[in-house]
Amino acid sequence: MASALLLLLLLSLASASPTRPHPHQLGLIFNLNNGNLCLQSAQCKSSCCHRTGSLSLARCANRAAENQECSPKSIYGVYYKCPCENGLTCKANKTIVGSITNTNYGICQDPRSSSK
């Protein structure tokens, strides 16, 4: 319900946006830039829909770089800590509780350099 309302708001306000020199950059539902509100990671260019707390709104954000905190890919599609950038794995202790509450946090690591 809340998400449908959000979508409706998005569409209704889209026409009210002030015209700027580059209006084509304005994403509404897909291909969203960082900072735009999202419901699913698939909407974001960065493929991470990130929120800070369980009650806060989610926005597209950069994926985590090496040595930053991360979450492994989850079925929810929304993250408290973004997944890692390409080539990195999120080294986390996965627990059942963690995968239900989406809190399997870890650190992004390069699988090739950790073996050395």
Next chain:
Amino acid sequence: MLGIWILALFLLGTARGEEVCFERLGCFTDDKPWAGTIERPVGKLPWSPEKINTRFLLYTKKNPNNFQEITAINPASIGYSNFDLSKITRFITHGFIDKGEETWLSDMCKRMFEVEDVNCISVDWSGGSRCLYSQAANNIRVVGAEVAYFIKVLKEQYGYSPSKVHLIGHSLGAHAAGEAGRRSPGLGRITGLDPAQPYFQDTPVGVRLDKTDAAFVDIIHTDTAPTIPYLGFGMSQAIGHLDFYPNGGVQMPGCTRNPVSQIVDIDGIWEGTRDFFACNHLRSYKYYSDSIISPDGFLGYTCASYDIFQTENCFPCPKGGCPQMGHYADKFKDRVISGIQKLYLNTGEDSNFARWRYKVSVAIAGKSKVSGYVNIALYGAGGNTRQYEIVQGTLKPGETYANFIDVELNVGRITKVKFLWNNHIVNPTLPTLGAAAVTVQAGEDGNVFNFCGSETVRENVLQTLTSC
């Protein structure tokens, strides 16, 4: 006889200059160039000082959270306050619609207290800023006169030199600072944060902020699109000793969000609504505020245009270093060349806005030509960066691709880099590519770091290159 009378009436009709005079501040006319020109079609006289009610809200290290209101009309109020005559003073003046108690002004003061001990005065003129734009654009003449009067009282009653005064003005406030500077000989510095465009662009020097208004004038341009039809509020004209055009000065990153995402901001609905109407325009004070705590994160590169800055040349900084946009621009005060100096840089899309620029060139090794992109991440003593795209398109082994990246942290001395490539489509031949050599040049000092690699990797696998 009749002819003379007609002539006299005709002359009176053309020069129908009205004038208002106020004690302390003097007279204000609506003669040319203040009105009746193409840039300023509607003539309005400024409101009275009582109506505009310019207030000086003092924040110091002793009272960073609650201001003390001081006034030059009663100079004793300065003596009773935490105002420290041995410290420099920075005035911050807001613009159209805004008010001096808005949080960005006191937040900027708080940032300053992290790095220095200053008298930080927020100038509130909300009595004169919330009206028709043509009226507000004239009210700033009184605001400037009030600030100048304050500086004069400081000098006469307390022996405080105007050279220790720095005026920071946003939008219309920048031109108010210009007016104050014109009336205060020997003023130290004025910073114009996206000076307002309508009624000021292309007007004579006496009307707007200009480099003649203080010993050192630095400008940050963030919204220079024409007001008609693009609703750009800031001046594109270079008017200071140093004119910075972050991100080219027209469209700021982070300001192209869809309306709901813009209004429902992380910093609250009020901040979001402000950004909805004037995101680019308000970025100027956000950059300034961030520059206080990131001295080397806002280096401006001298360049002919933003397009040239984006592609080549204008890199790295010259021998003496690049001027720093924002708070520390005055470090470059003594090396200002005469004439217009336009400086370009890129910033982040959200706070923290500071960025560090590098030139990265990658020599590709491998067997087959593929289509895809190449990413590079920098690793150094100060940490490591995200991956930045160097090239996208056809990747030919043996070719060298170069690009500029603006990274989010200062990695310091670079010890290694990582290379990653990715194909857009699944390729059943499983090609491998590698970087034979990567050269990274830092913009700040021009230092070059060389890295070598000997292997090739599959897509989405990181290749580490070490120094050579």
